[in-house]
Amino acid sequence: MAAPAKMPVLLAEAIAEGIVSRGLRPGDRLATEAEMIAEYEVGRATLREALRVLESGGGPFVARPDAHRLARMLSLLLRMSDVTLREVLDARLIIEPALAGQAARHRQDSQVAAVRASQRALEAAPRGSAEFMRVNEEFHTLIADASGNRPVAALWSALAAIADGQAAGVRYTSAALGAMIAAHRKIGDAIIAGDADEAVRSMTVHLEATRDYVARYYPAVIDTPVVLVSGVPR
Numbered sequence: 001m002a003a004p005a006k007m008p009v010l011l012a013e014a015i016a017e018g019i020v021s022r023g024l025r026p027g028d029r030l031a032t033e034a035e036m037i038a039e040y041e042v043g044r045a046t047l048r049e050a051l052r053v054l055e056s057g058g059g060p061f062v063a064r065p066d067a068h069r070l071a072r073m074l075s076l077l078l079r080m081s082d083v084t085l086r087e088v089l090d091a092r093l094i095i096e097p098a099l100a101g102q103a104a105r106h107r108q109d110s111q112v113a114a115v116r117a118s119q120r121a122l123e124a125a126p127r128g129s130a131e132f133m134r135v136n137e138e139f140h141t142l143i144a145d146a147s148g149n150r151p152v153a154a155l156w157s158a159l160a161a162i163a164d165g166q167a168a169g170v171r172y173t174s175a176a177l178g179a180m181i182a183a184h185r186k187i188g189d190a191i192i193a194g195d196a197d198e199a200v201r202s203m204t205v206h207l208e209a210t211r212d213y214v215a216r217y218y219p220a221v222i223d224t225p226v227v228l229v230s231g232v233p234r
Helices: 007-021 033-040 044-056 067-080 085-106 109-124 130-146 150-163 174-193 196-217
Strands: none
Touching (some): 007 033, 007 044, 033 044, 085 130, 109 174
16 A cells, blocks of 8 residues: 655645646745645645645655656646647657557567456446546556656656546546547557557557547637646546
């Protein structure tokens, strides 16, 4: 079981939420230290550490930083820069097909087994359930890890939590979820077969379909600035 987040990290997330909810922009002044101590009911040392976490984009970590907390901080940066969900989806189209191609070239036997298991788990999970969406994200994470490119995989992991649109209220129809299962099968089979060109093509088609779905059914969401994502796994 993962250790609970430290108080300064939780407070940093609460402050970030307040920045967005109050419509503060770059250059706007935050509340004074005394005002924030009173508002959040914390000590001065905790508040100062929380502000250091925000300034550093997550604070110092001895262990591997959690991808969801990294996504939280990235979503704050993008939100403050008025980056839209469409822009994030387009960024994913640049990054993830390349990761899929690299995964087809470099995947290990253990990763092949994990991709197969993820395919089966997605097909077995109730469509649209929290378990389905968790397995969906896990599949893409497996591909990123199998690519062997850790810097790009880390960037993808942060973008992915924003790009799926769930934080903005995007939900998928049964037909769309069925298409998602079929797409995962094609992508996974190409990676398992070591067919990099097909892995790139299948991933591109999958992500274009996702972007087009959001544009069609959530036009008010796709061209508005991204929203803050949760700092903890769904």
